[in-house]
Amino acid sequence: MKRIFAILVAVLLTANLRAQSPEKMSYQAVIRNTGNALVVSQSVGMRISILQGSATGTAVYEETQTPGTNANGLVSIEIGAGTIVSGDFSAIDWANGPYFIKTETDPTGGASYTITGTSQLLSVPYAMHAKTAETVTGSITETDPIFGLSVASAITATDTANWNNTSHDLYLGKDTLGGIVYYIYMGSDGQQHGLIVSKTETTAVWQNTGVHTYGSLTWDGAVNTKLLTNSPAKDWITTNFSSEWYLPSIDELSILWHNRFHLNKVLDALGVYLLSNSAAYWSSTEISGENAFILIFHYGYVSEDNKTKAFNVRAVREF
Secondary structure (H helix, E strand, O other), rough: OOOOOOOEEEEEEEEOOOOOOOOOOEEEEEOOOOOEEEOOOEEEEEEEEEEEEEOEEEEEEEEEEEEEEEOOEEEEEEEEEEEEEEOOHHHOOOOOOEEEEEEEEEEEOOOOOEEEEEEEEOHHHHHHHHHHHOOOOOOOOOOOOOOOOOOOHHHHHHHOOOOHHHHHOOOOOEEOOEEEEEEEEOOOOOOOEEEEEEEEEEEEEEEOOOOOOOOOOOHHHHHHHHHHOOHHHHHHHHHOOOOOEEEEOOOHHHHHHHHHHHHHHHHHOOOOOOOOOOOOEEEEEEEOOEEEEEEEEOOOOOEEEEEEOOOEEEEEEOO
16 A cells, blocks of 8 residues: 655644633644645644754643644644643743644544654744733832833924824825925935926026026025026016925926936826926026026036026926
């Protein structure tokens, strides 16, 4: 007769804490024969031992069971509910580990165990040790009664007030505050900050006549725009937007070009003006009384041109 072996794949699921004895642990195994075929819909014999200290340690508990496999070869048992061979499952001191589970299986349903497997019980069964809290007696000394040693003690009223600040929900391409977010950074206040660009644009000259306005900052378009006079580009922003909006500096315009992927996807979905790849856009950063910086979007490089020429204009704002 061909000898049959079982290949046992076991998974400890949970430690089911019960108020009454005995306590139990759910256990599952998949049974296969030597041909790697599932042993389905039949009884198998199992002997389960809980070993203390090592994989060859002393058995502190042992039981037998004859469960049946399902159509997938899966057998499910509750350790602690079988026929006890030795020991008391409810008396196991789980804090005095490590513990190992040893399974011996007879796939034919008898007691001729032909397959043996041993694996360590890790964190799950030790949840049973929580029951020791029920027997704690006497007083407990609180070593940090005002919670002053915890990192959490540094949480301030300002922190809690900003806990659900909506600025944390911002992302590149978000439609908000009248425009599209195109740059985000984390400020020293722990909040998100960045730049938003308008959904619309126009074509306008930088200045009707060349006048040096000293708006030469490459990083701060808001300051530059305030200094700008006699400017159709600034007038368009002032007329169509609130006071928070301004003509971007060359650095802010450069960031806009680098992140145009996010912007054009959203602008296209909204059916509004896309950033034109073939256009040059005015920045608010001037070079001289006659010229100011432009960024040519087709190539992505910075150039300069006469202030009286008409180029594309977008408004931006900070948040």
